[in-house]
Amino acid sequence: MASTLHEHEKRILQALRERGSASVEELQRLTGLSRGAVEKASAWAETKGVVEIEEEAYEVLRLTDEGRRYVEEGLPEKRLIKAVSEGVEEIESLRRRIEPLEIALAWARRKGWINIRRGRVTLTEDGIKALGEETLDERLLQQAVEGLRVEKLKPEEAERIKLLRRRGLLKAERHIRRTIHLTELGREVLPHLEEAAERVITQLTPELLRSGAWRGARFQRYDVKLPAPRVYPGKKHFIRQVIDYIRRFWVELGFKEMKGPIVELAFWNFDALFQPQDHPARDLADTFYMKTPHSGRLPDPELVRRVKETHENGWTTGSTGWRYRWDPKLAARCCLRTHTTSLSARTLATLKEEDLPAKFFSIGKVFRNEAIDWSHLMEFYQTDGIVVGEGVTFRNLLGYLKAYLEGLGVEEYRFRPSYFPYTEMSVEAEVWVEERGAWMELFGAGIFRPEVVKPLLGRDIPVLAWGPGFDRIVMGHYGIRDLRVLYGNDIGLLRRAKLWVR
DSSP states (O other): OGGGSOHHHHHHHHHTTTTSEEEHHHHHHHHOOOHHHHHHHHHHHHHTTSEEEEEEEEEEEEEOHHHHHHHHHOOHHHHHHHHHHTTOOBHHHHHHHSTTHHHHHHHHHHTTOEEEETTEEEEOHHHHHHHTSOOHHHHHHHHTTTOEEGGGOOHHHHHHHHHHHHTTSEEEEEEEEEEEEEOHHHHHHGGGTTTTOSOEESSOOHHHHHHTTTTTOEEOOOOTTSOOOOOOOOOOOHHHHHHHHHHHHHHHTTOEEOOOOSEEEHHHHTGGGTOOTTOGGGSTTTOOBOSSSOBOOOOOHHHHHHHHHHHHHOTTTTOOOOOSOOOHHHHTBEEEOSOTHHHHHHHHHHOOGGGOSEEEEEEEEEEOOOOOBTTBOSEEEEEEEEEEOTTOOHHHHHHHHHHHHHHTTOOSEEEEEOOBTTEEEEEEEEEEETTTTEEEEEEEEEEEOHHHHHHHHSSOOOEEEEOOBOHHHHHHHTTOOOHHHHTSOOHHHHHHOOOOOO
Protein backbone atom coordinates (compact mmCIF):
# COMPACT_ATOMS: atom_id res chain seq x y z
CA MET A 1 0.00 0.00 0.00
CA ALA A 2 2.79 2.45 0.94
CA SER A 3 4.38 2.06 -2.48
CA THR A 4 1.16 3.10 -4.23
CA LEU A 5 0.84 6.37 -2.31
CA HIS A 6 1.77 9.64 -3.95
CA GLU A 7 4.40 11.80 -2.23
CA HIS A 8 1.73 14.34 -1.30
CA GLU A 9 -0.40 11.59 0.26
CA LYS A 10 2.59 10.44 2.31
CA ARG A 11 3.14 13.98 3.58
CA ILE A 12 -0.46 14.18 4.73
CA LEU A 13 -0.29 10.83 6.54
CA GLN A 14 2.92 11.86 8.31
CA ALA A 15 1.35 15.19 9.33
CA LEU A 16 -1.59 13.28 10.83
CA ARG A 17 0.67 10.81 12.70
CA GLU A 18 0.47 12.59 16.07
CA ARG A 19 -2.84 14.45 15.98
CA GLY A 20 -5.00 11.99 14.06
CA SER A 21 -7.00 14.72 12.32
CA ALA A 22 -6.47 18.21 10.95
CA SER A 23 -8.21 20.80 8.82
CA VAL A 24 -7.10 21.59 5.28
CA GLU A 25 -5.63 24.87 6.50
CA GLU A 26 -3.62 23.10 9.21
CA LEU A 27 -2.32 20.53 6.71
CA GLN A 28 -1.21 23.37 4.44
CA ARG A 29 0.96 24.66 7.25
CA LEU A 30 2.25 21.25 8.33
CA THR A 31 3.06 19.90 4.85
CA GLY A 32 4.04 23.07 2.99
CA LEU A 33 1.64 22.12 0.18
CA SER A 34 -0.84 24.48 -1.44
CA ARG A 35 -4.52 24.25 -0.54
CA GLY A 36 -5.34 22.67 -3.90
CA ALA A 37 -2.59 20.06 -3.50
CA VAL A 38 -3.79 19.17 0.02
CA GLU A 39 -7.41 18.78 -1.13
CA LYS A 40 -6.47 16.66 -4.15
CA ALA A 41 -4.08 14.43 -2.22
CA SER A 42 -6.64 13.99 0.56
CA ALA A 43 -9.28 12.97 -1.97
CA TRP A 44 -6.88 10.42 -3.52
CA ALA A 45 -5.97 9.08 -0.07
CA GLU A 46 -9.65 8.74 0.85
CA THR A 47 -10.28 6.50 -2.18
CA LYS A 48 -7.48 4.23 -0.87
CA GLY A 49 -9.03 4.11 2.59
CA VAL A 50 -6.13 5.65 4.53
CA VAL A 51 -8.00 8.85 5.46
CA GLU A 52 -11.58 10.02 5.81
CA ILE A 53 -12.80 13.51 4.93
CA GLU A 54 -15.44 15.19 7.08
CA GLU A 55 -17.25 18.17 5.59
CA GLU A 56 -19.02 20.84 7.63
CA ALA A 57 -21.06 23.51 5.87
CA TYR A 58 -21.34 26.93 7.48
CA GLU A 59 -22.34 30.48 6.55
CA VAL A 60 -20.32 33.65 6.90
CA LEU A 61 -22.06 37.04 6.84
CA ARG A 62 -20.30 39.82 4.98
CA LEU A 63 -21.14 43.43 4.19
CA THR A 64 -22.84 44.44 0.97
CA ASP A 65 -21.70 47.63 -0.77
CA GLU A 66 -24.44 49.55 1.03
CA GLY A 67 -23.51 47.97 4.37
CA ARG A 68 -19.84 48.88 3.84
CA ARG A 69 -20.82 52.49 3.15
CA TYR A 70 -22.86 52.64 6.38
CA VAL A 71 -19.92 51.27 8.37
CA GLU A 72 -17.76 54.09 7.01
CA GLU A 73 -20.34 56.89 7.19
CA GLY A 74 -22.66 55.65 9.94
CA LEU A 75 -26.20 54.26 9.77
CA PRO A 76 -28.67 56.79 8.26
CA GLU A 77 -30.85 56.73 11.41
CA LYS A 78 -27.80 57.32 13.64
CA ARG A 79 -26.68 60.26 11.50
CA LEU A 80 -30.25 61.58 11.66
CA ILE A 81 -30.50 61.68 15.46
CA LYS A 82 -27.02 63.21 15.65
CA ALA A 83 -28.12 66.01 13.31
CA VAL A 84 -31.33 66.56 15.35
CA SER A 85 -29.29 66.71 18.56
CA GLU A 86 -27.24 69.49 16.94
CA GLY A 87 -30.39 71.56 16.34
CA VAL A 88 -31.36 70.56 12.80
CA GLU A 89 -35.02 69.62 13.26
CA GLU A 90 -36.82 70.78 10.10
CA ILE A 91 -37.33 67.90 7.66
CA GLU A 92 -36.40 70.06 4.67
CA SER A 93 -33.16 71.06 6.37
CA LEU A 94 -32.44 67.45 7.27
CA ARG A 95 -33.03 66.43 3.63
CA ARG A 96 -30.02 68.53 2.60
CA ARG A 97 -27.85 66.89 5.26
CA ILE A 98 -28.98 63.23 5.46
CA GLU A 99 -29.01 60.91 2.45
CA PRO A 100 -31.22 58.91 2.11
CA LEU A 101 -33.56 60.79 4.48
CA GLU A 102 -36.62 58.58 3.94
CA ILE A 103 -34.72 55.49 5.06
CA ALA A 104 -33.24 57.36 8.03
CA LEU A 105 -36.68 58.59 9.17
CA ALA A 106 -38.29 55.17 8.71
CA TRP A 107 -35.71 53.29 10.77
CA ALA A 108 -35.37 55.98 13.43
CA ARG A 109 -39.15 55.88 14.00
CA ARG A 110 -39.16 52.07 13.93
CA LYS A 111 -36.51 52.04 16.68
CA GLY A 112 -38.46 54.57 18.71
CA TRP A 113 -35.77 57.25 18.55
CA ILE A 114 -37.77 60.17 17.13
CA ASN A 115 -41.17 61.80 16.93
CA ILE A 116 -42.34 63.76 13.87
CA ARG A 117 -44.86 66.54 14.22
CA ARG A 118 -45.70 69.29 11.73
CA GLY A 119 -42.53 68.79 9.72
CA ARG A 120 -40.24 68.84 12.76
CA VAL A 121 -38.24 65.96 14.22
CA THR A 122 -37.60 65.60 17.96
CA LEU A 123 -35.69 62.95 19.89
CA THR A 124 -37.29 60.50 22.32
CA GLU A 125 -35.54 59.29 25.47
CA ASP A 126 -34.40 56.17 23.60
CA GLY A 127 -33.05 58.39 20.85
CA ILE A 128 -31.02 60.48 23.30
CA LYS A 129 -29.71 57.29 24.89
CA ALA A 130 -28.73 55.85 21.47
CA LEU A 131 -26.59 58.92 20.78
CA GLY A 132 -24.01 58.00 23.35
CA GLU A 133 -23.66 54.27 22.76
CA GLU A 134 -22.84 51.75 20.07
CA THR A 135 -26.06 50.04 19.02
CA LEU A 136 -26.37 46.31 18.36
CA ASP A 137 -26.81 46.99 14.63
CA GLU A 138 -23.59 48.98 14.51
CA ARG A 139 -21.66 46.33 16.41
CA LEU A 140 -22.87 43.52 14.13
CA LEU A 141 -22.02 45.49 10.99
CA GLN A 142 -18.55 46.20 12.36
CA GLN A 143 -18.01 42.50 13.10
CA ALA A 144 -19.14 41.61 9.56
CA VAL A 145 -16.21 43.59 8.13
CA GLU A 146 -14.00 40.53 8.74
CA GLY A 147 -16.82 38.02 8.35
CA LEU A 148 -19.35 36.91 10.93
CA ARG A 149 -20.10 33.19 11.52
CA VAL A 150 -23.86 32.61 11.66
CA GLU A 151 -23.75 29.68 14.11
CA LYS A 152 -21.89 31.79 16.69
CA LEU A 153 -24.66 34.38 17.02
CA LYS A 154 -26.69 34.84 20.18
CA PRO A 155 -30.52 34.71 19.84
CA GLU A 156 -30.97 38.51 20.04
CA GLU A 157 -28.14 38.98 17.52
CA ALA A 158 -29.75 36.47 15.13
CA GLU A 159 -32.98 38.51 15.18
CA ARG A 160 -31.12 41.74 14.35
CA ILE A 161 -29.21 39.95 11.58
CA LYS A 162 -32.52 39.07 9.91
CA LEU A 163 -33.43 42.77 9.79
CA LEU A 164 -30.00 43.79 8.53
CA ARG A 165 -30.22 41.20 5.74
CA ARG A 166 -33.70 42.42 4.79
CA ARG A 167 -32.27 45.94 4.62
CA GLY A 168 -29.68 44.63 2.17
CA LEU A 169 -26.73 45.47 4.40
CA LEU A 170 -25.49 41.88 4.84
CA LYS A 171 -25.14 38.89 2.54
CA ALA A 172 -24.44 35.26 3.41
CA GLU A 173 -21.59 33.28 1.90
CA ARG A 174 -21.68 29.49 2.12
CA HIS A 175 -18.40 27.78 3.04
CA ILE A 176 -17.35 24.19 3.63
CA ARG A 177 -14.79 23.26 6.28
CA ARG A 178 -13.00 19.98 5.56
CA THR A 179 -11.32 17.95 8.29
CA ILE A 180 -9.04 15.04 7.37
CA HIS A 181 -9.05 12.04 9.74
CA LEU A 182 -6.48 9.25 9.78
CA THR A 183 -8.15 5.80 9.50
CA GLU A 184 -7.02 2.50 11.04
CA LEU A 185 -5.64 1.47 7.66
CA GLY A 186 -3.75 4.73 7.52
CA ARG A 187 -2.15 3.99 10.92
CA GLU A 188 -1.12 0.56 9.68
CA VAL A 189 0.52 2.09 6.60
CA LEU A 190 2.47 4.75 8.55
CA PRO A 191 5.36 2.48 9.71
CA HIS A 192 5.99 1.40 6.13
CA LEU A 193 6.31 4.93 4.75
CA GLU A 194 10.00 5.14 5.65
CA GLU A 195 10.68 1.84 3.88
CA ALA A 196 9.16 3.34 0.74
CA ALA A 197 11.06 6.60 1.08
CA GLU A 198 13.40 5.99 -1.85
CA ARG A 199 13.33 8.54 -4.63
CA VAL A 200 10.13 8.28 -6.66
CA ILE A 201 9.77 9.63 -10.19
CA THR A 202 6.26 10.83 -10.93
CA GLN A 203 7.00 12.28 -14.39
CA LEU A 204 9.59 11.12 -16.89
CA THR A 205 11.26 14.13 -18.55
CA PRO A 206 13.88 14.48 -21.33
CA GLU A 207 16.36 15.73 -18.70
CA LEU A 208 15.96 12.54 -16.63
CA LEU A 209 16.60 10.44 -19.73
CA ARG A 210 19.68 12.45 -20.77
CA SER A 211 21.27 12.47 -17.31
CA GLY A 212 20.44 8.86 -16.44
CA ALA A 213 19.09 10.04 -13.11
CA TRP A 214 16.16 7.68 -13.50
CA ARG A 215 18.41 4.70 -12.79
CA GLY A 216 17.88 3.27 -9.32
CA ALA A 217 14.74 5.31 -8.76
CA ARG A 218 11.21 3.98 -8.43
CA PHE A 219 8.51 5.08 -10.82
CA GLN A 220 5.19 6.16 -9.36
CA ARG A 221 2.46 3.62 -10.01
CA TYR A 222 -0.84 4.97 -11.26
CA ASP A 223 -4.24 3.43 -10.67
CA VAL A 224 -6.32 4.25 -13.73
CA LYS A 225 -9.46 3.24 -11.83
CA LEU A 226 -9.16 6.10 -9.35
CA PRO A 227 -11.76 8.85 -9.76
CA ALA A 228 -10.58 11.86 -11.71
CA PRO A 229 -12.04 15.37 -11.95
CA ARG A 230 -14.57 15.77 -14.74
CA VAL A 231 -13.35 17.95 -17.60
CA TYR A 232 -15.75 20.11 -19.60
CA PRO A 233 -14.04 20.91 -22.92
CA GLY A 234 -15.26 23.62 -25.24
CA LYS A 235 -17.90 22.43 -27.71
CA LYS A 236 -20.72 23.74 -29.84
CA HIS A 237 -24.15 24.21 -28.29
CA PHE A 238 -26.05 20.96 -28.91
CA ILE A 239 -28.71 22.82 -30.94
CA ARG A 240 -25.95 24.08 -33.26
CA GLN A 241 -24.64 20.51 -33.53
CA VAL A 242 -28.09 19.32 -34.61
CA ILE A 243 -28.39 22.13 -37.17
CA ASP A 244 -25.03 21.19 -38.67
CA TYR A 245 -26.07 17.53 -38.81
CA ILE A 246 -29.41 18.29 -40.52
CA ARG A 247 -27.70 20.54 -43.04
CA ARG A 248 -25.21 17.78 -43.85
CA PHE A 249 -28.06 15.22 -44.02
CA TRP A 250 -29.99 17.10 -46.73
CA VAL A 251 -26.88 18.12 -48.67
CA GLU A 252 -25.79 14.48 -48.85
CA LEU A 253 -29.20 13.66 -50.38
CA GLY A 254 -28.54 16.19 -53.14
CA PHE A 255 -30.55 19.13 -51.78
CA LYS A 256 -29.55 22.79 -52.09
CA GLU A 257 -30.07 25.20 -49.21
CA MET A 258 -32.62 28.04 -49.31
CA LYS A 259 -32.02 31.19 -47.27
CA GLY A 260 -34.12 34.28 -46.70
CA PRO A 261 -35.23 37.01 -44.28
CA ILE A 262 -36.72 36.52 -40.83
CA VAL A 263 -38.85 39.66 -41.28
CA GLU A 264 -41.09 38.56 -44.11
CA LEU A 265 -43.88 39.99 -46.25
CA ALA A 266 -47.30 38.50 -45.54
CA PHE A 267 -47.36 37.92 -49.31
CA TRP A 268 -44.63 35.24 -49.13
CA ASN A 269 -45.62 33.98 -45.69
CA PHE A 270 -49.34 33.54 -46.45
CA ASP A 271 -50.68 34.75 -49.80
CA ALA A 272 -48.26 32.91 -52.07
CA LEU A 273 -49.17 29.75 -50.16
CA PHE A 274 -52.88 30.20 -50.95
CA GLN A 275 -53.76 31.03 -47.36
CA PRO A 276 -56.80 33.35 -47.38
CA GLN A 277 -56.45 36.80 -45.84
CA ASP A 278 -59.17 36.05 -43.28
CA HIS A 279 -57.55 32.81 -42.14
CA PRO A 280 -57.27 32.57 -38.29
CA ALA A 281 -53.53 31.86 -38.51
CA ARG A 282 -53.05 35.38 -39.88
CA ASP A 283 -54.60 37.02 -36.81
CA LEU A 284 -52.57 38.97 -34.26
CA ALA A 285 -53.26 36.10 -31.87
CA ASP A 286 -51.06 33.81 -33.95
CA THR A 287 -48.68 36.05 -35.91
CA PHE A 288 -46.22 38.75 -34.84
CA TYR A 289 -46.75 41.74 -37.15
CA MET A 290 -44.10 44.46 -37.30
CA LYS A 291 -44.68 48.01 -36.17
CA THR A 292 -41.50 49.11 -37.95
CA PRO A 293 -41.28 48.39 -40.81
CA HIS A 294 -45.06 48.20 -41.06
CA SER A 295 -45.17 47.31 -44.75
CA GLY A 296 -42.84 46.33 -47.57
CA ARG A 297 -42.74 46.30 -51.35
CA LEU A 298 -44.61 43.53 -53.16
CA PRO A 299 -42.65 41.52 -55.78
CA ASP A 300 -43.13 41.41 -59.58
CA PRO A 301 -46.58 42.84 -60.48
CA GLU A 302 -47.34 39.92 -62.83
CA LEU A 303 -46.67 37.42 -60.04
CA VAL A 304 -48.82 39.48 -57.65
CA ARG A 305 -51.62 39.53 -60.23
CA ARG A 306 -51.58 35.74 -60.60
CA VAL A 307 -51.68 35.24 -56.83
CA LYS A 308 -54.48 37.82 -56.50
CA GLU A 309 -56.65 36.17 -59.14
CA THR A 310 -55.99 32.72 -57.69
CA HIS A 311 -57.33 33.92 -54.33
CA GLU A 312 -60.32 35.66 -55.87
CA ASN A 313 -61.47 33.20 -58.54
CA GLY A 314 -58.89 30.45 -58.95
CA TRP A 315 -57.19 32.05 -62.01
CA THR A 316 -56.34 29.19 -64.41
CA THR A 317 -55.73 26.54 -61.74
CA GLY A 318 -59.14 24.89 -62.11
CA SER A 319 -60.11 26.11 -58.65
CA THR A 320 -62.83 28.58 -57.70
CA GLY A 321 -60.45 30.37 -55.30
CA TRP A 322 -61.60 31.76 -51.96
CA ARG A 323 -64.23 34.09 -53.47
CA TYR A 324 -63.26 37.35 -51.73
CA ARG A 325 -61.65 40.66 -52.72
CA TRP A 326 -57.90 40.27 -52.24
CA ASP A 327 -56.24 43.28 -50.55
CA PRO A 328 -52.64 44.12 -51.61
CA LYS A 329 -52.20 46.23 -48.43
CA LEU A 330 -52.64 43.17 -46.25
CA ALA A 331 -50.21 41.23 -48.44
CA ALA A 332 -47.60 44.00 -48.02
CA ARG A 333 -47.69 43.82 -44.21
CA CYS A 334 -44.41 42.82 -42.54
CA CYS A 335 -44.32 40.02 -39.99
CA LEU A 336 -41.90 37.64 -38.34
CA ARG A 337 -42.08 34.56 -40.54
CA THR A 338 -44.30 31.88 -39.03
CA HIS A 339 -42.67 29.08 -41.04
CA THR A 340 -39.71 28.63 -43.35
CA THR A 341 -42.21 27.54 -46.01
CA SER A 342 -42.07 31.18 -47.07
CA LEU A 343 -38.59 30.36 -48.41
CA SER A 344 -40.08 27.50 -50.43
CA ALA A 345 -42.52 29.96 -52.02
CA ARG A 346 -39.73 32.42 -52.78
CA THR A 347 -37.62 29.65 -54.34
CA LEU A 348 -40.44 28.32 -56.54
CA ALA A 349 -40.95 31.83 -57.92
CA THR A 350 -37.32 31.92 -59.14
CA LEU A 351 -37.14 28.49 -60.83
CA LYS A 352 -36.92 28.19 -64.60
CA GLU A 353 -37.65 25.19 -66.79
CA GLU A 354 -33.97 24.33 -67.11
CA ASP A 355 -33.67 24.19 -63.27
CA LEU A 356 -36.04 21.22 -63.02
CA PRO A 357 -36.10 18.73 -61.40
CA ALA A 358 -34.91 20.37 -58.20
CA LYS A 359 -34.55 19.68 -54.47
CA PHE A 360 -34.19 22.37 -51.79
CA PHE A 361 -34.09 22.58 -48.00
CA SER A 362 -33.90 25.37 -45.40
CA ILE A 363 -33.09 25.65 -41.70
CA GLY A 364 -34.09 28.72 -39.71
CA LYS A 365 -35.97 30.22 -36.81
CA VAL A 366 -39.70 30.87 -37.05
CA PHE A 367 -41.98 32.84 -34.72
CA ARG A 368 -45.57 32.23 -33.63
CA ASN A 369 -47.70 33.92 -31.01
CA GLU A 370 -48.21 30.67 -29.10
CA ALA A 371 -49.22 30.09 -25.50
CA ILE A 372 -45.99 28.82 -23.96
CA ASP A 373 -46.10 25.36 -22.37
CA TRP A 374 -43.99 22.19 -22.21
CA SER A 375 -44.37 21.55 -25.95
CA HIS A 376 -44.79 25.07 -27.44
CA LEU A 377 -42.57 28.15 -27.67
CA MET A 378 -42.94 31.50 -29.39
CA GLU A 379 -39.80 30.85 -31.45
CA PHE A 380 -38.28 27.61 -32.63
CA TYR A 381 -36.30 26.09 -35.47
CA GLN A 382 -37.84 24.61 -38.59
CA THR A 383 -36.30 22.85 -41.56
CA ASP A 384 -38.36 22.99 -44.76
CA GLY A 385 -37.90 20.99 -47.89
CA ILE A 386 -39.34 20.84 -51.40
CA VAL A 387 -38.85 18.40 -54.28
CA VAL A 388 -40.00 19.64 -57.70
CA GLY A 389 -40.36 17.18 -60.58
CA GLU A 390 -42.84 15.57 -62.95
CA GLY A 391 -42.43 12.07 -61.59
CA VAL A 392 -42.47 12.63 -57.81
CA THR A 393 -45.29 11.07 -55.77
CA PHE A 394 -46.75 10.97 -52.30
CA ARG A 395 -44.87 7.71 -51.72
CA ASN A 396 -41.62 9.60 -52.40
CA LEU A 397 -42.68 12.19 -49.82
CA LEU A 398 -43.18 9.56 -47.13
CA GLY A 399 -39.80 8.08 -48.02
CA TYR A 400 -38.01 11.41 -47.48
CA LEU A 401 -39.82 11.97 -44.18
CA LYS A 402 -39.03 8.44 -42.98
CA ALA A 403 -35.34 8.91 -43.80
CA TYR A 404 -35.30 12.26 -41.99
CA LEU A 405 -36.96 10.98 -38.80
CA GLU A 406 -34.82 7.86 -38.59
CA GLY A 407 -31.73 9.93 -39.36
CA LEU A 408 -32.53 11.96 -36.24
CA GLY A 409 -32.85 8.80 -34.19
CA VAL A 410 -36.66 8.75 -33.89
CA GLU A 411 -37.85 5.18 -33.39
CA GLU A 412 -41.56 5.39 -32.63
CA TYR A 413 -43.40 7.69 -35.04
CA ARG A 414 -46.48 7.64 -37.23
CA PHE A 415 -48.03 9.47 -40.16
CA ARG A 416 -51.71 10.41 -40.21
CA PRO A 417 -53.91 12.28 -42.69
CA SER A 418 -54.23 15.99 -42.04
CA TYR A 419 -55.32 19.28 -43.62
CA PHE A 420 -53.29 22.36 -44.60
CA PRO A 421 -54.52 25.22 -46.81
CA TYR A 422 -51.65 24.84 -49.28
CA THR A 423 -51.19 21.07 -49.65
CA GLU A 424 -53.35 18.22 -50.90
CA MET A 425 -52.70 15.36 -50.08
CA SER A 426 -51.56 16.34 -46.59
CA VAL A 427 -49.95 14.34 -43.81
CA GLU A 428 -48.84 15.01 -40.25
CA ALA A 429 -45.96 13.26 -38.46
CA GLU A 430 -46.18 12.48 -34.75
CA VAL A 431 -43.75 10.98 -32.25
CA TRP A 432 -44.61 9.02 -29.12
CA VAL A 433 -43.51 10.68 -25.85
CA GLU A 434 -43.25 7.94 -23.24
CA GLU A 435 -43.01 10.29 -20.25
CA ARG A 436 -46.21 12.07 -21.26
CA GLY A 437 -47.99 8.95 -22.49
CA ALA A 438 -49.10 10.82 -25.60
CA TRP A 439 -48.39 11.37 -29.29
CA MET A 440 -46.74 14.74 -29.94
CA GLU A 441 -47.10 16.60 -33.25
CA LEU A 442 -43.80 17.11 -35.09
CA PHE A 443 -44.61 18.65 -38.46
CA GLY A 444 -46.91 18.79 -41.44
CA ALA A 445 -46.20 17.84 -45.03
CA GLY A 446 -47.93 17.22 -48.33
CA ILE A 447 -48.02 17.99 -52.05
CA PHE A 448 -48.47 21.68 -52.90
CA ARG A 449 -51.84 22.49 -54.43
CA PRO A 450 -51.97 23.88 -57.99
CA GLU A 451 -53.12 27.19 -56.44
CA VAL A 452 -49.64 27.45 -54.87
CA VAL A 453 -47.46 26.05 -57.64
CA LYS A 454 -48.95 27.46 -60.84
CA PRO A 455 -48.92 31.21 -59.91
CA LEU A 456 -45.32 30.91 -58.66
CA LEU A 457 -43.81 28.53 -61.22
CA GLY A 458 -45.97 29.35 -64.23
CA ARG A 459 -47.28 25.79 -64.67
CA ASP A 460 -48.65 23.02 -62.50
CA ILE A 461 -46.10 20.36 -61.55
CA PRO A 462 -45.89 18.05 -58.50
CA VAL A 463 -44.04 19.67 -55.59
CA LEU A 464 -43.44 17.67 -52.44
CA ALA A 465 -43.23 19.92 -49.38
CA TRP A 466 -42.57 19.49 -45.67
CA GLY A 467 -41.80 21.75 -42.73
CA PRO A 468 -40.51 19.75 -39.77
CA GLY A 469 -39.26 21.30 -36.59
CA PHE A 470 -36.61 19.38 -34.70
CA ASP A 471 -36.69 20.93 -31.23
CA ARG A 472 -39.04 18.25 -29.89
CA ILE A 473 -36.87 15.48 -31.34
CA VAL A 474 -33.81 16.96 -29.61
CA MET A 475 -35.77 16.95 -26.33
CA GLY A 476 -36.09 13.17 -26.48
CA HIS A 477 -32.43 12.68 -27.37
CA TYR A 478 -31.19 14.69 -24.38
CA GLY A 479 -33.84 13.55 -21.91
CA ILE A 480 -35.47 17.00 -21.69
CA ARG A 481 -39.15 16.90 -20.81
CA ASP A 482 -39.94 20.59 -21.18
CA LEU A 483 -39.27 22.50 -24.41
CA ARG A 484 -38.58 25.65 -22.39
CA VAL A 485 -35.52 24.00 -20.85
CA LEU A 486 -34.05 23.43 -24.32
CA TYR A 487 -33.17 27.11 -24.74
CA GLY A 488 -32.64 27.92 -21.04
CA ASN A 489 -28.84 27.69 -21.45
CA ASP A 490 -28.52 25.93 -18.10
CA ILE A 491 -24.75 25.57 -17.65
CA GLY A 492 -25.15 22.14 -16.05
CA LEU A 493 -27.18 20.85 -19.00
CA LEU A 494 -24.75 22.32 -21.52
CA ARG A 495 -21.82 20.65 -19.76
CA ARG A 496 -23.54 17.26 -19.47
CA ALA A 497 -24.95 17.22 -23.00
CA LYS A 498 -23.25 14.59 -25.12
CA LEU A 499 -22.08 15.34 -28.63
CA TRP A 500 -24.74 14.80 -31.28
CA VAL A 501 -23.40 11.78 -33.15
CA ARG A 502 -25.50 9.91 -35.72
